[in-house]
Amino acid sequence: MKNIKEIFKRNPNKIKESKLDTSLVVVNIVLLVLFMIVIIFPLLNFFSLSINDYRRNGDVILFPVKLSGFGFRTVFKGSEAAHLWRAFGNSVIITIVITIGSNLVEAMAAYPLSKRDCPLRGGIMMYFIITMLFSAGTAPIYLLMRQFNLTDNIWSCILISISNVGNLLYFKVFFEGLPKDIEDSARLDGASEIQMFFRIVIPMSLPVIGSCCFFSMVGAWNGYGSALLFINPNKFDAFPLAYYLYLLNERLSTSKVEEILMGRKNIEAAAMIVSIIPIIACYPYVIRYIKGGLMIGSVKE
DSSP: OHHHHHHHSOOTTSOOOOHHHHHHHHHHHHHHHHHHHHHHHHHHHHHHHHTBOGGGGGGOSSSOSSBOOHHHHHHHHSTTHHHHHHHHHHHHHHHHHHHHHHHHHHHHHHHHHTSTTOTTHHHHHHHHHHHHHOOOOHHHHHHHHHHTTOTTSHHHHHHTTSOOHHHHHHHHHHHHTSOHHHHHHHHHTTOOHHHHIIIIIHHHTHHHHHHHHHHHHHHHHHOOHHHHHHSOTTOGGGOOHHHHHHHHHHHHHTOSOHHHHHTHHHHHHHHHHHHHHHHHHHHHHHHHHHHHHTTTTSOOO
């Protein structure tokens, strides 16, 4: 009983919060709960549909009414399995290449730009920021991809997303906050700029690398805009997973199998659940780096 009283006993050294501060905390908690409900509700609905009997789909709100493995059976072994797994493999390739390639290029570009003695530093940064704010438009990009025969394959999705100026700015700000003494010591020991970048700067930059890689990975995995623009809807072997899911309802609605027609919502839900598993599986491993990356630029020497 004494311990319980001590828990709820007010700390005399703690600054007393005003009524406005307390009200803001309550409002924040209520908003967070509402946002959580908004996020969890569709996920529960999709998961319930994926394992529900398609004859009872109308009764599903949050939980399945009658369990059935029809949706996942079709995804893993049914008529759509080959297309889905090919799209899944394409998305894995696209995500890996974009995540590694784009962040490596952006980090290498941001490192010299983080130095105050970099020649033409201001002009180069202005060039990058202009490309972030303004684009050439859809038609020139499509004509360029077509000229190099990059349409109807996954390289069109990769090259269009390989550059991310936002991540470059994150890298630059983080590199500017690294201790200069460590780099000076490495130079005295005879380290070249390349050795210093890969052996000293990169190991010290895991928070920003983890954050930028995760954001790049999520964007590449969920992106379908470039595929919608550059890949023909009949080119099944070039679909990324997000684009396949975008067209899945249309494909299922034209099926000649009555069971597929009736259970297409269950198949879509099962495919959607399969598509989010890789991102959910990666999140616990990068969350500690994301927490550190969110503090970029908040503390200066």
